[in-house]
Amino acid sequence: MIPKATVNYHVHAPARQAYHIDAGGVVGELISPEQVVTEVELRDVRAGASVNFAGDSVGFFNSRSEVSIFGKDRAWQPVYDQELTDLLTREIGAKEVIVFDHTVRVDDPNAIRKPARNVHSDYSPAGAQQRLTDILGEEKAREWSDGHYGFINVWRPIENPINSAPLGFVRPSSVPEEDWLLLDLIYPDRRGQIIGLVANPDHEWIYQSRMTPDELAVFNIYDNRGKPSIAHSALDMVEDPKITTPRKSIESRTLVRYWGKQ
Secondary structure, eight states, rough: OOOOOEEEOOOOOSSSSSEEETGGGTTEEEEEEOOEEEEEEEEGGGGGGOOHHHSSSEEEEOOOOOOOOOOOTTHHHHHHHHHHHHHHHHHOOSEEHHHEEEEEEEEEESSSOOOOSSEEEEEOOHHHHHHHHHHHHHHHHHHHTEEEEEEEEEEEEOOOOBBOOOOEEEGGGGGGGGGEEEEEEEEOOOEEEEEBBBBOOOOOEEOOOOOTTTEEEEEEEEEOOOOOOEEEOOBBOOSSOOOOOOOOEEEEEEEEEEEEEE
């Protein structure tokens, strides 16, 4: 049986749309633009669907961590950051890695950070350039821009295998350029920009079922030398209705350099 899930696609509109994050200064308060709920069929990597980072902008890897508890004190972060650096150096050929953000998400109505349930990728070209400057400063950002760099996300389950709301991806080769649209992110103290995806029956959705804490999804969200950004979203589905453990995950954002100015 082909697995299915529902996702929330964006819609084209006459005016620029926006997310208001921590709206009104309330942490976790989110005001979203219009979306349309759509059922999609899934190709499961576990069942033999072929996928690799080089060709599809997402790869799935076995990588056990020494960290099992991702507490708010962040005492775990130096160890975990080094693990991610080693992974990205080994698996995608990164020459330099900067880990700059970690977000723990819990599929619970009372959680501050819940799974992102809109089909999107994290940066537009302008948003990526701004984030590069925010992280490195103007002078070093210009230096990196002369070479090859990218923003890479690394996603890992926490505590239990993922039974509900797994992370799904749209194979980039199935997405025409006109399916993307720009979306503003409006925070209380800054603005950003991402790209959302509108529905298309030709989109090919891929995921890895029942991912465990020893497994990772590594995916490209921006590349200044043209590797496609991959659309992704939490999938509204349940693998086994008898299992009630909530989906917990950690998403780590990294900036990588493949090579410098040549």
